[in-house]
Amino acid sequence: MAKYPKRRPHGRRIPVASGYRAYVPDPLPPPIAWDAELAARLSAADLAVGRLAGEGRRLANPYSLIRPFIRREAVLSSRIEGTQATLGELFAAEGGAHPEGNAADLHEVSNYVVALEYGIERLLDLPLSLRLVREVHEKLMRGVRGNSATPGEFRRSQNWIGPPGATLANATFVPPPPDLIIGCLGAWEKVLHDESFPALVQAALMHSQFEAIHPFLDGNGRVGRLLVTLLLVARGVLPSPLLYLSAYIEATRDEYYARLHGVTERGEWEEWLLYFLTGVASQAEDALDRIRRVDDIVYRWRGQLPKSSSRASEAAIQLFVESPFWTVPKLAARLNVAFTTAQRAVERLESAGVVSPTGDAKRNRVYCAREMLALLEEPPNLKVGAPRGFES
16 A cells, blocks of 8 residues: 555646657646655755765865766766666776777766766856756767767657657657647756755756656756756755765666656655655765775775885875776876886885786786775665655
């Protein structure tokens, strides 16, 4: 039996001339029954995010962790959409190696990194808005395979969601027809600017509604997940982009789609909020744990270096936190030191067991901090299970 009383769908199905029925969502906000469990879940998520924000403010160089966290999110968010590129392949490619993975997949993942970093930077002079959404989508979909994604443009034709081979006639979900897209997005944008909502609730409502509108021909899932991070930074909840939900969503994928379906079909906003806030709390705790373990690894690495080690060796350690893969020329350029200075620094790190070479190449050898890569590649720690017991 469902915990909450039966509600009406959040939106309506309208007949379209071609013979199918398309979904048009009601404007936000929906009615929400705030019971003790939902209030407690919001409080727990707020507390976890607050601790993460405090840790972010403590970091002397937050970019050293933002960079690998963004790339981890890029790989996981893209994997939900079917790419097979790994985090190690992405880091290796950026570090100067030539991984054997699918080049098209790596391009899509790299685009996600560019889009997210662009969005964070753009927030400095542009509010979260439809304009920014289009700009981020353009970065995300630039040069992708198929050339049918119309980067940066809201769709002018009907799309749908369903298993491979599905058509409009048997699709699982058909979002609003093109002529209603702008009206739906205009109402959605108002919620982006309404700070009367608790930020985490605003993020949950925004994400669900965006996925229901599905305003682009492709890339809606990745943009929708990216927007959660942008909104929390824009609201000042996080000082830097350290919280991401793709690991949680990938690990609970069936639950994620069931909860979104529950909103559109039965107006089950409470169940969606319980799921979303659980994910926020678990991934904030996961990020905190990884940050603290990175600190422990760096502290131990520094202790493994000879006392006579140069400043370049100390600085190189921090760069191997930013990315586990580096060549000596790239390190020299980044540290603004001579090649020989960077070479000696890497040799000290190798002797201390911090890094090791990859492959057999002698020239432009790529070095990897395997312990750091292993930490970043670990699956998410879902300390709080996804909500159960609700009918779907």
